[in-house]
Amino acid sequence: MSSGLTEEQKRRIEENRQKALARRAERLAAQRGGQVESAGPQVKEQSPGHWGDLKEKNNHLGFISQQQRNPNSPVEQKSYLQKDYNHYTANQQMVGSHGEQQKNCSEDSGQASGIKQFPTTIPNSLSYSHKHYSDAAGQKHGQQALINLGTFQQPKCYPAFKNLTEPSHPRLIDNGRPDGSKDLQSQNKSAIKFVSPPSSATPSDSEMLINISRPMEREGGGGASQASGRMQKLTSSAGAGSAFEAASCKKANSVTKGKCVKYGEDRFQVETGYNAELIAVFKKIPSKSYGKNGLFAVLCWIEVSPPAGTVNWKKPSALVKGKCVLISRLRFEVDIGYSAEVIGVFKQMDSRNYDMNTRKWNFLLEDYPKLMEVLQSLVSVEVEPLPEAVIQTFAAQIQRSTSQTDVPDADLSVVDSKIVTSLMPFQREGVNFAILRNGRLLLADDMGLGKTIQAICIAAYYRKEWPLLVVTPSSVRFTWAEAFHRWLPSLSPGSTNVIVTGKDNLTASLINIISFDLLSKMDKQLKSTFKVVIIDESHFLKNIKTARCRAAMPLLKAARRVILLSGTPAMSRPAELYTQIMAVQPAFFSQFHSFGLRYCDARKMPWGWDYSGSSNLNELKILLEESIMIRRLKSDVLSQLPAKQRKMVVVAPEGISAKTKAKQQEKEALLLFYNRTAEAKIHSVVEYILELLEGGNDKFLVFAHHKIMLDAIVAELEKKHVEYIRIDGSTPSAERQFLCQKFQFSEKQVVAVLSLTAANMGLTLSAADLVVFAELFWNPGVLIQAEDRAHRIGQTSSVNIHYLVAKGTADDYLWPMIQEKIKVLGEAGLSETNFSKTAESTNYCPKPDPKQKTIYDLFQRTFSESGGDTDELLLLEAADACCEFDSGSALQDTEGETHSVSPPKKRRIEEFFKV
Numbered sequence: 001m002s003s004g005l006t007e008e009q010k011r012r013i014e015e016n017r018q019k020a021l022a023r024r025a026e027r028l029a030a031q032r033g034g035q036v037e038s039a040g041p042q043v044k045e046q047s048p049g050h051w052g053d054l055k056e057k058n059n060h061l062g063f064i065s066q067q068q069r070n071p072n073s074p075v076e077q078k079s080y081l082q083k084d085y086n087h088y089t090a091n092q093q094m095v096g097s098h099g100e101q102q103k104n105c106s107e108d109s110g111q112a113s114g115i116k117q118f119p120t121t122i123p124n125s126l127s128y129s130h131k132h133y134s135d136a137a138g139q140k141h142g143q144q145a146l147i148n149l150g151t152f153q154q155p156k157c158y159p160a161f162k163n164l165t166e167p168s169h170p171r172l173i174d175n176g177r178p179d180g181s182k183d184l185q186s187q188n189k190s191a192i193k194f195v196s197p198p199s200s201a202t203p204s205d206s207e208m209l210i211n212i213s214r215p216m217e218r219e220g221g222g223g224a225s226q227a228s229g230r231m232q233k234l235t236s237s238a239g240a241g242s243a244f245e246a247a248s249c250k251k252a253n254s255v256t257k258g259k260c261v262k263y264g265e266d267r268f269q270v271e272t273g274y275n276a277e278l279i280a281v282f283k284k285i286p287s288k289s290y291g292k293n294g295l296f297a298v299l300c301w302i303e304v305s306p307p308a309g310t311v312n313w314k315k316p317s318a319l320v321k322g323k324c325v326l327i328s329r330l331r332f333e334v335d336i337g338y339s340a341e342v343i344g345v346f347k348q349m350d351s352r353n354y355d356m357n358t359r360k361w362n363f364l365l366e367d368y369p370k371l372m373e374v375l376q377s378l379v380s381v382e383v384e385p386l387p388e389a390v391i392q393t394f395a396a397q398i399q400r401s402t403s404q405t406d407v408p409d410a411d412l413s414v415v416d417s418k419i420v421t422s423l424m425p426f427q428r429e430g431v432n433f434a435i436l437r438n439g440r441l442l443l444a445d446d447m448g449l450g451k452t453i454q455a456i457c458i459a460a461y462y463r464k465e466w467p468l469l470v471v472t473p474s475s476v477r478f479t480w481a482e483a484f485h486r487w488l489p490s491l492s493p494g495s496t497n498v499i500v501t502g503k504d505n506l507t508a509s510l511i512n513i514i515s516f517d518l519l520s521k522m523d524k525q526l527k528s529t530f531k532v533v534i535i536d537e538s539h540f541l542k543n544i545k546t547a548r549c550r551a552a553m554p555l556l557k558a559a560r561r562v563i564l565l566s567g568t569p570a571m572s573r574p575a576e577l578y579t580q581i582m583a584v585q586p587a588f589f590s591q592f593h594s595f596g597l598r599y600c601d602a603r604k605m606p607w608g609w610d611y612s613g614s615s616n617l618n619e620l621k622i623l624l625e626e627s628i629m630i631r632r633l634k635s636d637v638l639s640q641l642p643a644k645q646r647k648m649v650v651v652a653p654e655g656i657s658a659k660t661k662a663k664q665q666e667k668e669a670l671l672l673f674y675n676r677t678a679e680a681k682i683h684s685v686v687e688y689i690l691e692l693l694e695g696g697n698d699k700f701l702v703f704a705h706h707k708i709m710l711d712a713i714v715a716e717l718e719k720k721h722v723e724y725i726r727i728d729g730s731t732p733s734a735e736r737q738f739l740c741q742k743f744q745f746s747e748k749q750v751v752a753v754l755s756l757t758a759a760n761m762g763l764t765l766s767a768a769d770l771v772v773f774a775e776l777f778w779n780p781g782v783l784i785q786a787e788d789r790a791h792r793i794g795q796t797s798s799v800n801i802h803y804l805v806a807k808g809t810a811d812d813y814l815w816p817m818i819q820e821k822i823k824v825l826g827e828a829g830l831s832e833t834n835f836s837k838t839a840e841s842t843n844y845c846p847k848p849d850p851k852q853k854t855i856y857d858l859f860q861r862t863f864s865e866s867g868g869d870t871d872e873l874l875l876l877e878a879a880d881a882c883c884e885f886d887s888g889s890a891l892q893d894t895e896g897e898t899h900s901v902s903p904p905k906k907r908r909i910e911e912f913f914k915v
C-alpha cells in the first residue's frame with residue numbers, strides 16, 4: 001500500500017528523524033558522562049536525588065567523605081571508616097545532646113504501630129553498609145534516629161524500649177559498661193541500618209529492611225555474606241507478624257529483609273532469615289534472648305529454609321555459653337562448655353594454657369582482644385567479656401605494654417618528719433600506693449596494722465588542700481584527734497575540731513572530725529566541700545540506703561582525695577563493697593546491677609533481685625588490689641606478731657529447749673532464741689571466767705552482746721574483787737580512751753568487759769593476750785574486729801581467742817553461718833580464709849539436724865539477707881551513737897550529746913528485741 005507522500009515530504013521526515021536520533025545520542029552521552037564523574041560504580045544503580053540526600057545525611061555523621069575520595073580502595077576505605085566511626089559516635093552523642101534528631105525520631109516512631117525505626121550502628125565488620133542502606137532506605141525516609149545497638153543509648157525516644165536501659169532490667173548484662181562504647185571502639189566498626197523501606201516495597205509500617213553487607217562482599221567474598229546478601233521469603237515460626245515479600249532483584253544482592261515486631265510489654269523481636277553476621281550482632285546486645293517463648297525473649301531470629309542457591313547456609317547449632325574471668329594480674333580464663341570449634345580457636349592462641357585442675361583454658365591478657373574477636377564471630381558461641389573495670393585497670397597488660405609492679409617511693413618531704421620516720425616499711429608502701437593513686441584508695445589492712453598513721457601521713461601529703469574531714473565512729477573521734485597531734489607535731493593545738501553536736505561548725509579548724517551519725521544530720525553544712533576526706537571504718541557505708549551513706553557519698557564525689565579505711569570492708573558479702581568502690585572509683589561500676597551480676601551472683605527472685613550471693617571473687621580481689629585497694633594481713637607484714645590461736649569452748653546450757661524451741665519460725669523468735677541463748681549461757685560463762693582467773697590468766701578481754709550477760713560478768717567480778725574495765729554503749733567516747741589506757745598500763749586491771757557492738761573497733765587493748773567471746777554474733781566481721789583489739793601492733797605474745805558456744809542453743813546455727821560467711825570473704829581476699837581451721841578442733845561440730853534445717857535456713861535468711869542488714873545496721877548504729885543494746889530496755893544516750901538516737905530508731909530496737 002502506498003503512503004501517499006511525495007518524495008520531498010519523505011526526505012524531510014528522514015532528515016528530522018536523523019536529527020532527533022543525533023540529539024538523543026548526545027543526551028545519552030551527556031548523561032553517562034555526568035554519572036561516572038559524580039559517583040562510584042554503585043551509584044549507577046541509584047537515582048541522583050537519592051544519593052544527594054544520603055550524602056547530606058552521612059556528611060553529618062562523618063561517614064561519606066572518604067568514600068567519595070577513594071571509593072575503590074578497600075584498605076584505605078577501612079581505615080577511613082574506622083576513623084569515621086569515631087566521628088560518628090561523637091556526632092551521635094552530639095545529636096543526642098541536642099535532642100533534635102531524637103525528637104524527630106520520637107515523633108516518627110509514635111506513628112508506627114508500636115514498631116520503632118532506628119538506624120543502628122553495630123560493632124562488626126560491616127563497614128560500608130551505609131551505602132546500601134541508602135539504597136534500601138530511599139531518600140524519602142530521612143528522619144531516622146540513631147541508636148547504638150550495642151548500647152541502646154537513646155531509647156528515650158522509644159517509650160516501649162525504656163526498660164532496656166534500666167539497671168533493674170533482668171537481662172541487662174553490661175559488665176559495668178553502661179554505654180557499651182568500649183566494645184564498639186575496640187572492634188571494626190560498621191553500620192547496619194534498620195530503615196523504613198521505600199513505599200513500593202513496604203508491606204506494612206512494621207516491616208523494616210535489614211541491610212547487611214561488608215567489604216568482603218564487595219570484593220566478591222562468599223561465606224555467610226552470601227547468605228546475607230539474599231532476600232529471603234521468611235516463614236515465621238514464632239507466629240509473630242506476617243511473612244515477608246521479596247524485594248526487587250536489584251536489591252537482592254545486598255539486602256536481607258526482616259522486620260521488628262513488638263513483643264510483650266517492653267520488648268521487640270526481629271524476624272529475619274538466617275544471617276551469620278546479624279546473629280553475631282544480636283549476640284552483642286545485652287538484652288538479647290533467643291527463643292520463642294522464653295521468659296525474657298526479646299530478640300529472636302526465625303529459622304528459614306535454605307534459600308535456593310545459597311551455598312553456606314547453616315542452621316545455628318546449639319548455643320555454647322561462657323564467660324571470661326580474670327585469674328591473675330596477667331591471665332584470664334574462658335569458662336565455657338565443650339565446643340570443638342571453640343577449642344580449635346583456643347589452640348590458635350600462643351599464650352594458651354590448659355589447667356588440668358580446673359579443666360579450663362587460660363590465656364595472657366594480651367591475647368584477649370584477638371581471642372574475643374574470633375569467639376564473638378562464632379555463630380553458636382556466646383562469651384561474656386571481661387567487665388569494663390577490668391579492661392580499664394589492666395589496659396597495660398592487654399596492650400602488651402609493661403604494667404607497673406613496683407610502686408615508686410613518694411616524696412614525703414612536705415610531711416612532718418616524725419610520722420615519716422615512724423612508718424614501718426609496709427606502712428610506707430601503703431602511703432606510696434595512695435599517692436600513686438592520687439589519694440583515692442581503700443586502705444584495707446588487717447586490723448591493728450596502723451591504718452591511722454598511714455591515713456594521717458597520706459592526708460598530710462595533701463595538706464595544702466585542707467581543711468580535712470575525718471568521718472569516724474563516734475567512739476573513736478577523740479582518739480583520732482590525739483593521733484593527729486601525736487604524729488604531726490607541727491600542728492598547732494587548735495587545729496583539730498571534734499564535732500560533738502549538730503550545731504558545731506563543720507569547718508571550724510584545719511582538721512574536722514565527725515561521727516557518721518552526726519554527718520547525716522549536718523547536711524546543710526556539708527555543702528561546703530572538703531577536698532580531702534578520711535572515712536574510718538568505711539564499711540559503715542556499705543548500705544546505700546542509710547542516711548550516713550547518703551550524706552557521705554556526695555561529699556566523697558566532690559572530694560579530690562578519698563581515703564577509706566577498713567580492716568573489714570565487707571563484713572558478710574561482696575555487695576557491701578559496692579558503695580566503697582564507688583566512693584573511690586565512681587567510673588568502675590556505674591550501676592549496682594552490673595556489679596551484682598558479676599560479683600554477687602545476682603538472681604532474679606519472685607520478689608526482685610537477690611544480690612546476697614557471691615561470684616567471681618578471685619577476679620574481684622585482683623581487680624581491687626590492682627586499682628584501688630591495698631590490703632596486708634598481719635601474717636604478711638608482721639612476722640614478730642604471733643598468730644592468733646582460736647579455741648572453741650563448749651559450755652553447758654541451762655533450760656533452753658522447752659522455753660523457746662516451739663516458736664522459732666519468725667525473726668522475732670530467732671532474736672528471742674538468741675537472747676535466751678545468752679541467758680542460758682550466763683552460768684557457764686561466769687564459771688569459765690572464774691576458772692580463767694583461778695588459772696592465773698593475767699589480763700583478758702571478754703566480749704558479750706547482751707546487757708544481761710555483761711551485767712552478770714561484771715557482778716561476778718565485783719563479787720570476787722577483780723579489777724576490771726567495762727566499755728559498752730553507755731560509755732562516753734572521751735572516757736573510752738582513758739579506760740583503754742588504764743587497762744593497758746595498770747597491772748591491777750585484769751579483765752576488760754566489752755560490748756561486742758560498741759567496743760569492737762578503734763580500741764587498742766593489746767595488753768591482753770586472751771580474748772573470750774561469751775556470745776557469738778551473726779556478723780563475722782564484728783567478731784574478727786573484736787579479736788583484733790588484742791591482736792594488733794604492740795602485741796608481743798600469742799593471742800588466744802576462746803569462743804564459748806553452747807549446744808542446743810542458737811550457737812548451733814550461728815557458728816556454721818559465721819564459717820560460711822568467712823569463707824566467702826576469704827575467697828575475695830577480704831578475710832582470713834580459714835577462720836575455722838585456726839580454731840582448735842573440739843567435739844562441737846554443729847551440723848544442723850536435717851529435721852531442724854529450717855531453723856538454720858531461717859537464720860541464714862534472716863541474718864544474711866536484707867533483713868539481716870537492717871538488724872546489723874541498727875546494732876552498728878547503736879554502737880556508733882554510743883548506745884548499748886539492752887535486751888529489755890531502750891537504747892540510752894548517756895554521752896551527754898545533743899544528738900541522741902532519734903525516737904524511731906529507739907523504738908525499732910526496743911520492739912525488735914522485745915523478749
Ligand SMILES: Nc1ncnc2c1ncn2[C@@H]1O[C@H](COP(=O)(O)OP(=O)(O)OP(=O)(O)O)[C@@H](O)[C@H]1O
Nearest residue numbers: 422423424447448449450451452453567762764793
Ligand atoms: N609505725 C608505728 N609506730 C608506732 N606505733 C604504731 C605504728 N603503727 C601503728 N601503731 C600503733 O598500733 C596500734 C594500732 O594502730 P591503728 O589503731 O591505727 O590500727 P588500725 O589498723 O586502724 O586498726 P583497726 O582497724 O582495728 O582500727 C595503735 O596503738 C597505733 O598507735
